[in-house]
């Protein structure tokens with residue numbers, strides 16, 4: 701009986717499932733945009749923030765999953781990294797001068813592992 705109550709656990713699980721399904725479908729070019737759109741809608745409806753690692757890989761224009769070399773290209777310009785979607789030509793820019801790695805990918809972000 702060491703289960704903790706986590707707010708919005710089911711919604712986070714659904715977002716994670718939809719993101720993984722979108723990753724699988726990107727190679728077949730089927731339903732990937734639809735799954736990403738559903739994940740964004742679940743996050744919006746339940747007022748939950750997407751993890752930044754997920755948010756950085758979803759196109760703002762067409763809500764497609766951005767994978768460099770498959771359906772997006774990444775270029776390093778003078779001071780920023782630019783990722784452009786092939787489907788809608790929408791670009792994202794990340795400043796390289798003040799670039800900080802995603803905190804959730806560092807070791808200090810892991811406090812404990814929760815088993816459901």
Ligand SMILES: [Zn+2]
Pocket residue numbers: 759760761762763764785786787788789790
């Ligand atoms: Zn796009």
